[in-house]
Amino acid sequence: MASAARAIAIIGEIAQLEPIAFGLVMSLVNGLKGKSDADILAGDAGEWTDIIAKAHAEASK
Amino acid sequence: MKTKHTALVVVLLSSLFFAGCPGTAYHKAVIAEHDFSVTVAAFQQAEIVEFQSGRIDSAEHLKLEAGIEKVALAGQTLTSSLQSGAANTTVQQNFNTLSAAVTDLMNSGVLGVKNPTSQQLLKVSIQTAQAILANVSTLLANQTTTTTGGK
Numbered sequence: 001m002a003s004a005a006r007a008i009a010i011i012g013e014i015a016q017l018e019p020i021a022f023g024l025v026m027s028l029v030n031g032l033k034g035k036s037d038a039d040i041l042a043g044d045a046g047e048w049t050d051i052i053a054k055a056h057a058e059a060s061k
Numbered sequence: 062m063k064t065k066h067t068a069l070v071v072v073l074l075s076s077l078f079f080a081g082c083p084g085t086a087y088h089k090a091v092i093a094e095h096d097f098s099v100t101v102a103a104f105q106q107a108e109i110v111e112f113q114s115g116r117i118d119s120a121e122h123l124k125l126e127a128g129i130e131k132v133a134l135a136g137q138t139l140t141s142s143l144q145s146g147a148a149n150t151t152v153q154q155n156f157n158t159l160s161a162a163v164t165d166l167m168n169s170g171v172l173g174v175k176n177p178t179s180q181q182l183l184k185v186s187i188q189t190a191q192a193i194l195a196n197v198s199t200l201l202a203n204q205t206t207t208t209t210g211g212k
Contacts, residue, residue, distance in 0.1 A: 031099075037091045041144045044098045048137040051098075051105055055130035058109065059123055 086200060090152060093197035094139055097159070097190055101136065104186040105129050111183070116176045124173065128166035135159040153201045160194045163187060
């Protein structure tokens, strides 16, 4: 319990010192809430397809 | 150096959040793959903005996008392996291939960017991606990953 309280205290300190980094991490964490591994992987498969399509489109400009 | 500091904090904070996650090695590999895909998408977005703003020239842009495509193809293979419940050794090989593609993107793309501010920005994103891969590589080397049914 003591280590959990310590971890929460450290996270709180970082949130104050690095709000941008903290916001990015929280969006990563929140994006995964309530999703199974299969859901996450299905979403990522679509993400990779989008990245590849965008890279093709940019290369042909 | 502020951006480098920020990237380091993102990696450290992600580790703090996800280290406490009670999941299996498989689940942690999925989370790492997800973090990695988010980082690559952010890298591509940042690269396009730098190009559109004129801070990256056409030749640099083409090299970077070609490198991003290689990374994304390797990422796609890794995602398929995780989805099909491939063996731990296969997943490890996929992560190694991904790592090589990221290193290539850094060496043949990012380090060739002439604008120092743009180069630094892109370098930090790549370093974040490399840190995620290094973490997962250690995890997979130390554990036997059961690649089915992790939630």
